[in-house]
Amino acid sequence: MKALEGGSSVPPVEKTLVRVVVLMRLLGWIWLMLLVVTTAVADTGADGAILFATAVVATAGSLLLLLAVSRGFLGQVWYMTLDGLITAFLLATGWLAGAQDFFAGGYPMSWIVVVAFTTTLAWTFVLSLVLSVWFAALHWVMDLEPVRIVGSIQFVVVAIIVGWAFDSLREREALRLQAEAERSEAEAELAKQQKDATTLRERTEIARELHDSVLQTLKLISSAADDPSEVRYLTRVQERDLRRTINEYQSPHADSFRARLLDVTASVEDKYRVAIEQVIRDDAEMTPALSAMVDAAREAMMNAARHSGAPSIDLYAEVTSTGAQVNIRDRGAGFDASSIGTGGMADSIVRRMEDVGGSANIKSAPGSGTDVSLYLPTHE
DSSP: OHHHHOOSOOOTHHHHHHHHHHHHHHHHHHHHHHHHHHHHHHOTTSOHHHHHHHHHHHHHHHHHHHHHHHHTOTTOHHHHHHHHHHHHHHHHHHHHTTOSSOOOTTHHHHHHHHHHHHSOHHHHHHHHHHHHHHHHHHHHHTTOOGGGGGGGHHHHHHHHHHHHHHHHHHHHHHHHHHHHHHHHHHHHHHHHHHHHHHHHHHHHHHHHHIIIIIIHHHHHHHHTTTOHHHHHHHHHHHHHHHHHHHHHHHOSOSSBHHHHHHHHHHHHHHHHOOEEEEEEESOOBOOHHHHHHHHHHHHHHHHIIIIIOOSEEEEEEEEOSSEEEEEEEEOSOOOOGGGOOSSTHIIIIIIHHHHTTOEEEEEEOTTSOEEEEEEEEOOO
């Protein structure tokens, strides 16, 4: 019996089966009530007290079924047995009342549905035979026509149909749940394989990066050990490449502001063999405005590398909720900032920033180096 198998979670199809059980009981109760009323009116020899008791017991049994649904004991063997005893009593009330016929209505049929819900097709068939025997015995004691006993086969037919339908629905639901579980496992396994493949690919890329950059640079450093300036330059290049690689793996952006600045810095360092000390805080997805800002920063770094004579340039960049800030500073020769006028730095830096809603401030004096400050506010 399904109630004795216990333990497993109830599949969703059970809700539909519960509705079927409740509906059949409701129809059976209505049918029984109509028969009680018509018997009380038409059969003057029937005992009124028994008729009243029949209505009360049938109503109590129907309310008990609703309680079983709400409290969760519909499908328990003890409840099915109790409901079966109520059914047997209701079948016998016609005999007890001295009536000329049965007036149990559809209650016995609804009990067959309760049995199908609680047990399997085999048990439903067996218990329908028990109900048929009880039905036939009542025909005999009530001295009804023997041919009417054939009508008890209705219980067996209903038991076979309902028992098969309930078992089939449950079996299909179990297969569906099993298929979903297997699919979930397959999807989880596929996701794991994809994750493993991604991890392997990332490790392979890191290994390739290390081989192509670090190992190659170490060989160059080894071969240029007698040239301190070349060693410093190669070391600087390697540090820069490692920073860029780390940024690529850490950045959540496909095209990031930090990555663009690092690329520009690398190109200026390689072209002019100048060290650019950089501090870049936070990051953002690239936009046309930020791209213009990066171009302006590149022009400022190139000017510093070409004209300042300083061995190093400082780059500071920061992205906040209000905007982006970039500062390029050198401690070189400097120049008279009032001579900027038009063209040159005015076009490549100042106007470029103004065109995208930003600003550029250039501070410099002969012998005091140059400080270029770029600011781009966040555009809502």
